[in-house]
Amino acid sequence: MYRTMRQFSAVAFVAMALASFANAQATRTWVSGVGDDANPCSRTAPCKTFAGAISKTAAGGEIDALDPGGFGALTITKSIVIDGGGNLAGVLVAGTNGITVAAGATDTVILRNIWFDGANATGVTGVSFISGGLLVVEKCLIFGFSQSDINVAPSGGGNVSVQDVSMTGGVTGIKIGGAGSGIGGTVLATLNRISIKGATNGVDGEYGLTNITNSVITQNTGVAVLSGGTGTVSVTNNLLVGNQVAVEAGTGSTIRLSNNDVYDNQTGFACGGGTLASAANNRKAGNVGGSLPVCAPTVTMTVQ
Numbered sequence: 001m002y003r004t005m006r007q008f009s010a011v012a013f014v015a016m017a018l019a020s021f022a023n024a025q026a027t028r029t030w031v032s033g034v035g036d037d038a039n040p041c042s043r044t045a046p047c048k049t050f051a052g053a054i055s056k057t058a059a060g061g062e063i064d065a066l067d068p069g070g071f072g073a074l075t076i077t078k079s080i081v082i083d084g085g086g087n088l089a090g091v092l093v094a095g096t097n098g099i100t101v102a103a104g105a106t107d108t109v110i111l112r113n114i115w116f117d118g119a120n121a122t123g124v125t126g127v128s129f130i131s132g133g134l135l136v137v138e139k140c141l142i143f144g145f146s147q148s149d150i151n152v153a154p155s156g157g158g159n160v161s162v163q164d165v166s167m168t169g170g171v172t173g174i175k176i177g178g179a180g181s182g183i184g185g186t187v188l189a190t191l192n193r194i195s196i197k198g199a200t201n202g203v204d205g206e207y208g209l210t211n212i213t214n215s216v217i218t219q220n221t222g223v224a225v226l227s228g229g230t231g232t233v234s235v236t237n238n239l240l241v242g243n244q245v246a247v248e249a250g251t252g253s254t255i256r257l258s259n260n261d262v263y264d265n266q267t268g269f270a271c272g273g274g275t276l277a278s279a280a281n282n283r284k285a286g287n288v289g290g291s292l293p294v295c296a297p298t299v300t301m302t303v304q
Contacts, residue, residue, distance in 0.1 A: 024040075024056065025056055025057060025058040025061070026040075026041070026042070026056060026057060026058065026061065027057075027058050027060070027061040027062070028057075028061060028062045028063075028064065029041035029042070029046075029047065029053045029056055029057045029061070029062075029063050029064075030042065030043050030046040030047070030053070030063070030064055030065075030066050031046050031047050031048065031049065031050060031052075031053050031063060031064075031065050031066065031069065031071050031089075032046035032047075032048070032065070032066040032067050032069060033048075033067055033068055033069025033070070034067075034069075035047045035048040035052075035066075035069075036048055037049055037051075037052030037053075040056060041053045041056045041057070041063075043066070046066055048069075048071075049071050049072040049074075050063060050071045050072055050074040050082060050091070050099075051072055051073070051074050051075075054074065054076065054080065057080065059078040059079050059080070059107075060078075060079045060080070061080060061081070062080070062081040062082070062083060063080065063081070063082045063083070064083050064085050065083070065084045065085050065087045065089035065113075066085075066087070067087055068087045068088035068089065068090075069087075069088075069089065069090065070090045070091070070092045071089060071090065071091060072091065072092075072093075073091060073093045073096055073097065073098060073099070073100075074091070074098075074099050074100070075099075075100045075102060076099065076100070076101045076102065076103055076109050077102055077103055077104075078103055078104065078107055079103065079104075079107040079108050079109065080109055080110075081109075081110040081112070082099075082110070082111050082112070082114065083110075083112045083113055084112065084113030084114045084115070085113060086113055087113075088115060089113060089114050089115065090114070090115040090116075090117055091114060091115070091116050091117065091126075092117045092119060092123075093117075093118065093119065093123040093124075094118075094119040094122035094123055095122060095123070095124070096123065096124055097123070097124050097125045097126070097127075097128045098116040098118070098123060098125070098126045098127060098142075098145075099111060099114075099116070099126070099127050099128070100127075100128045100130060101127070101128065101129045101130060101131070101132050101135055102130040102131050102132075103131060103132035103133070104131070104132065104133070105131070105132070105133055105156055105158075106133045107132050107133050107134075108132070108133055108134045108135075108136070109132055109134070109135050109136070110136040110138070111127065111135075111136070111137050111138070111140060112136075112137075112138045112139055112140070113138075113139050113140065114140045114141075115140070115141045116140065116141065116142040116143070116145070116149075117143060117144050118143065118144030118145035118146065118169075118170075119144060120144055121144055121145065121146045121169065121170075122144075122146070123144060123145045123146065124145060124146055124147050125145055125147045125148045125149070125150075125151045126142040126145050126148070126149045126150060126167075126170075127142070127149070127150045127151070128148075128151045128153075129150070129151065129152045129153065129154055129158065129160060130153065130154060130155065131154050131155055131156060131158070132154060132158050133158060133159065134158065134159045134160075134161070135152075135158065135159070135160045135161070136160075136161045136162075136163075137150065137160075137161070137162045137163075137165055138161075138162075138163050138164055138165070139163075139164045139165070140165045140166075141165075141166050141167075142165065142166070142167045142168075143166075143167065143168040143169055144168075144169060145169065145170045146170065146171070147170060147171050147172070148170055148171060148172045148173070148174070148175045149167040149168075149169075149170050149172070149173050149174065149196075149199070150162060150165075150167070150173070150174045150175070151172075151175050152174070152175065152176045152177065152187060152189060153175075153177050154187065157186045157187055157208070158187060158188075159187075159188045159189075159190075160176075160187070160188070160189040160190070161189075161190045161192075162174065162189070162190070162191045162192070162194055163190075163191075163192045163193055163194070164192075164193050164194075165194050165195075166194070166195040167194070167195065167196045167197075167199070168196075168197055168198045168199070169198045169199055170199045170200070171199065171200045171201070172199060172200065172201045172202075172203075172204045173194075173196035173199045173201070173202045173203060173217070173220075174189070174191060174194075174196070174202075174203050174204070175201075175204045175206070176189050176203075176204065176205045176206055176207060176208055176210050176231060177205075177206045177207030177208060177229065177231070186208050186209070187207055187208030187209070188208060188209050189205070189208065189209070189210045189211070190211050190213075191203065191210065191211065191212045191213070191215060192212075192213050192214055192215070193213075193214050193215060194212075194215045194216075194217075195215065195216045195217075195218075196215075196216075196217045196218075196220065196224075197216075197217070197218045197219045197220065198219055198220065199220045199221075199222075200220065200221050200222040201220060201222040201223045201224075201226050202217040202220050202223070202224040202225060202226075202243070203217065203224070203225050203226065203233065204223075204226045204227075204228065205225075205226070205227045205228075205231035205232070205233040205253070206227070206228045206229040206230075206231045206253075207229050207230060207231050208231060208232075209231075209232050209234075210227075210231065210232070210233045210234070211233075211234045211236070212225065212233065212234070212235050212236070212238055213236050213237050213238065214237050214238065215238045215239075216238070216239045216241075217238065217239070217240050217243065218239070218240070218241045218242045218243065219242045219243065220243045220244065221243075221244050222243075222244055222245065223243065223244070223245040223246075223247070223248045223270070224240045224243040224245065224246050224247065224265070225238075225240065225246070225247050225248075225255060226247075226248050226249075226250070226272075227248075227249045227250060227253035227254065227255050227274060228250035228251075228252075228253050228272075228274075229250070229252060229253060230252055230253065231253045231254075232253065232254045232255075232256070233249075233253075233254070233255045233256070234255075234256045234258075235247070235255060235256065235257050235258070235260055236257075236258045236259055236260070237258075237259050237260065238260045238261070239260070239261045239263075240260060240261070240262045240263075240265065241261070241262075241263045241264050241265065242263075242264050242265065243265045243266070244265070244266045244267065245265060245266065245267045245268075245270045246262045246265040246267070246268050246269065246287065247262070247268070247269050247270065247276065248269075248270035248271075248272040248274075249272050249273075249274030249275055249276050250272045250273060250274050251272065251273035251274055252273075252274060253274040253275070254274060254275040254276075254277060255274070255275070255276050255277070256277045256278075256279075257276065257277065257278045257279065257282050258278075258279035258281060258282070259279070259281050259282065260282045260283070261282075261283050261284075262282060262283070262284040262287065263283075263284065263285050263286050263287070264285070264286035264287065265286075265287045265288075266287075266288050266289070267287065267288065267289045268284055268287030268289070269287075
């Protein structure tokens with residue numbers, strides 16, 4: 001009997017401890033440049049880093065920045081909102097990714113008002129989306145990374161919304177499904193009011209459906225809008241100017257064009273073996289080569 005009571009007491013203690021831990025997670029936590037990760041991450045006792053705060057934040061909760069600071073790299077495995085709150089809330093990294101999203105299939109992750117600094121191209125990728133239901137990136141600056149500013153390669157598909165984000169440098173501004181990503185579901189990416197400059201390629205849509213609207217993609221040394229694999233990219237109301245190539249569709253992929261300004265690129269429309277579908281309302285001037293609707297025989301030109 002005594003032994004049984006001891007076992008019961010031990011189980012009860014563990015259950016109480018777990019319940020206490022769960023209750024300790026707040027729906028809103030705070031970080032500060034002068035905080036301490038030993039704190040409870042409350043407004044009056046904030047944490048120092050995003051990584052320190054996330055373990056004290058409930059799923060579906062929010063981490064806010066009280067003041068300017070560098071809040072470190074982070075891996076996210078649950079629904080969460082991270083908001084810099086209009087401060088200079090930075091993620092400065094070298095030799096790694098800024099924020100990696102590896103959440104559940106129905107989780108929503110929102111990243112807002114954050115500066116991602118790759119420390120002069122020593123950081124790898126600004127935001128890496130490995131898994132999750134929906135990733136939202138809003139009002140962020142991403143610069144200085146050696147690979148992608150935003151890399152989208154979820155193993156089971158997912159949705160991505162990028163809005164009011166400025167990206168500079170890197171091999172690719174936004175890459176949708178890199179080689180070997182093993183995408184097993186549909187990826188839907190909506191990119192609105194973005195700016196990409198100084199990269200090799202601007203947007204590279206290799207898988208799924210990518211929609212680019214009201215954006216400026218300029219001064220990139222490769223292709224401003226590129227598709228490949230089985231990707232379909234819709235390009236509407238954008239300015240593509242001063243790039244090596246404005247638009248190129250690789251074999252098996254499609255790019256749809258409507259109401260874009262394509263000016264002063266070395267090549268306007270390159271022949272990559274895929275389908276360029278034009279609504280015949282795009283404006284072009286000053287491109288040295290590759291003008292619609294003339295292209296190589298391997299490229300199908302249609303009017304929608």
